[in-house]
Amino acid sequence: MNTSLKTLSLLPTLLTAAALLSACGGGSDSLDERAASLTVTNASVSGRDGSYGNGNINASEVTKIAATGTAPELCSFTFDGADRVGGDGTASGTVRYATNADSLYRLVLNVRGREFATASGDGDDTDVHHSRDYLEIVNKRLTATDGTGDTLRVTGLLTLRGNRPAGC
Numbered sequence: 001m002n003t004s005l006k007t008l009s010l011l012p013t014l015l016t017a018a019a020l021l022s023a024c025g026g027g028s029d030s031l032d033e034r035a036a037s038l039t040v041t042n043a044s045v046s047g048r049d050g051s052y053g054n055g056n057i058n059a060s061e062v063t064k065i066a067a068t069g070t071a072p073e074l075c076s077f078t079f080d081g082a083d084r085v086g087g088d089g090t091a092s093g094t095v096r097y098a099t100n101a102d103s104l105y106r107l108v109l110n111v112r113g114r115e116f117a118t119a120s121g122d123g124d125d126t127d128v129h130h131s132r133d134y135l136e137i138v139n140k141r142l143t144a145t146d147g148t149g150d151t152l153r154v155t156g157l158l159t160l161r162g163n164r165p166a167g168c
Helices: 004-025
Strands: 037-041 050-052 063-065 074-083 090-098 106-112 114-117 128-129 135-142 152-157
Touching: 106 128, 106 135, 106 152
Parallel strands: none
Antiparallel strands: 037 050, 037 152, 063 074, 074 090, 090 106, 106 114, 114 135, 128 135, 135 152
16 A cells, blocks of 8 residues: 555656656657648639548658659659548649759649649749658649649648658
């Protein structure tokens, strides 16, 4: 019984220490606070606008693609499982960015069965945060790949896997 009383008397001290330690982790730069998701807006074709993903977007391993022609050496990964929040449909895609670069090279996005993409080398409105393992997309314009000229805009965060090749 004496041991139980000593343990109970230490409980407030242990809880205080645990609270202080948990306050030290995380912070606003923590990727854990950034759920992977995409928001599609201003789609020129109906049924595409909306939020896709709830933090459970599946990303493949990042691979390196050798430089060819005018394209630089690229890092590439695919993602899927971005279900539309509160509606039907899903989004998936392919992301490519140049090695040792902080901007997107090309984004191909399949939204509800229709493919949209950026022009190769159009890295405006995106940031690759290597040290914090995520890609940030801000109001990026994509055009349908079927030649119709339909467009949409994408904003969101995609998590990069930590085990990437050097330069990725």
